[in-house]
Amino acid sequence: MKSESQVVVRPARNVRGSVQLPGDKSISHRYAMLAGIAEGTSRLGNYSTGADCASTLGCMRSLGVEWERKDGNTIEVKGRGLELAAPGSALDCGNSGSTMRMLSGIVAGQKFSSEMVGDESLSRRPMERVIKPLTAMGAKITSQAGKPPLRITGGELKAIDYKLPVASAQVKSCLLFAGLFAEGETRIEEPMRTRDHGEVALRAFGVKLERRNSGQGSEARIRGGQRLRGIEASIPGDLSSAAFFLCAAALFPGSQLAIPNLLMNPTRARLLDILMQMGLRISVAQLEEIHGEMVGTLQVEGGTLKGITIAGADSAALIDEIPVLAAIAPYSEQGIEVRDAKELRVKESDRIAAVAANLRLMGAQMEEREDGLRIPGGQTLHGAELDSFGDHRIAMAFAVAALRANGETMIRGAESAAISYPAFFQALEEVTER
Numbered sequence: 001m002k003s004e005s006q007v008v009v010r011p012a013r014n015v016r017g018s019v020q021l022p023g024d025k026s027i028s029h030r031y032a033m034l035a036g037i038a039e040g041t042s043r044l045g046n047y048s049t050g051a052d053c054a055s056t057l058g059c060m061r062s063l064g065v066e067w068e069r070k071d072g073n074t075i076e077v078k079g080r081g082l083e084l085a086a087p088g089s090a091l092d093c094g095n096s097g098s099t100m101r102m103l104s105g106i107v108a109g110q111k112f113s114s115e116m117v118g119d120e121s122l123s124r125r126p127m128e129r130v131i132k133p134l135t136a137m138g139a140k141i142t143s144q145a146g147k148p149p150l151r152i153t154g155g156e157l158k159a160i161d162y163k164l165p166v167a168s169a170q171v172k173s174c175l176l177f178a179g180l181f182a183e184g185e186t187r188i189e190e191p192m193r194t195r196d197h198g199e200v201a202l203r204a205f206g207v208k209l210e211r212r213n214s215g216q217g218s219e220a221r222i223r224g225g226q227r228l229r230g231i232e233a234s235i236p237g238d239l240s241s242a243a244f245f246l247c248a249a250a251l252f253p254g255s256q257l258a259i260p261n262l263l264m265n266p267t268r269a270r271l272l273d274i275l276m277q278m279g280l281r282i283s284v285a286q287l288e289e290i291h292g293e294m295v296g297t298l299q300v301e302g303g304t305l306k307g308i309t310i311a312g313a314d315s316a317a318l319i320d321e322i323p324v325l326a327a328i329a330p331y332s333e334q335g336i337e338v339r340d341a342k343e344l345r346v347k348e349s350d351r352i353a354a355v356a357a358n359l360r361l362m363g364a365q366m367e368e369r370e371d372g373l374r375i376p377g378g379q380t381l382h383g384a385e386l387d388s389f390g391d392h393r394i395a396m397a398f399a400v401a402a403l404r405a406n407g408e409t410m411i412r413g414a415e416s417a418a419i420s421y422p423a424f425f426q427a428l429e430e431v432t433e434r
């Protein structure tokens, strides 16, 4: 067990400066996995510093992939090609749902059995969403009533034509990765468009993949047996980590923030439109494309914080950013309503319950619903003793809410921020003015 730490956040007057973010978590996981099954060496610059992405690297090592840390968060991975080695012990995914779900697609294509385990939070999270389609492709999987640990016996897979019942980029990537090992063409359809880093990364590693958008959803087709080749890449800054700084800036009319080298992938950037509608002024410069991913430099200025409704496709597109948007909602003029976000209940914590509990402790009025929250605006909050619920995004969201509260806020379990962003509290401190 890791020791618990607490952080005290004092109210701020303004947010000003520049933040350089660690590499995007979603892209880091996918690059590490694909680099492992590619031919040749990959150099992955600005690899995420988060513990989750370290879990992926640890699992790849257990599967016989050699890699080394170089300077400046660069990871050099020696690809083994599609055949990995049988692990000597269970694959430890730690707190990382992305590791377990996406890597299960790769181990399902291997000629050995492996066990995937996770920490207490991951052991409570639903895995039927990958078990069912991977089983249909021919893998043999046992679980604890749909939850980890998973025991996966891989082998000959056959292609599948599958419509995802829940909007999940992790499941989509899992099945496209499994499709690499399957005989025939795998077709994955998603009813609601989710982040497309799996599709973009597969192409970057030389895989041929067809894609089409249809209505609010999309489909991708991949042929089995394709070989991947290693890449040299620099991973753009994590947009979901940037969300905490953007929301902090949104709290103060006088704030000014620069975020260089930030991921601008359109399937992630809905956050920027929403924040602009909420009154943040955002401009993007030096936009460029690296291995199919858009990257740019953001300049933001605070304004009046307005309210908004997040529902339908937006809830899927903003799933990781809703906790921090909800945490600043009471300070907005009209408040925030979140609907269609039931998936938040099965993240690293029940994020709807966690946000509601912490907001209440800070004195906020709000209504908690099965699939979201309704938080009235124009409220004044006070500092309080809060809990992270062992969830990185809850710890960081409430550090932001604390900046405009009256009095100090103590966040217990603050160490969980390290799951995606170990230097978060220090970086936030550097841009707050008191």
Ligand code: S3P
Pocket (backbone or CB within 6 Å): 025, 026, 027, 098, 167, 168, 169, 170, 171, 173, 194, 195, 319, 320
């Ligand atoms: C992720 C997808 C999302 C998100 C998670 C990362 C990814 O999960 O919440 O933090 O990298 O594909 P779902 O696949 O469950 O929507």
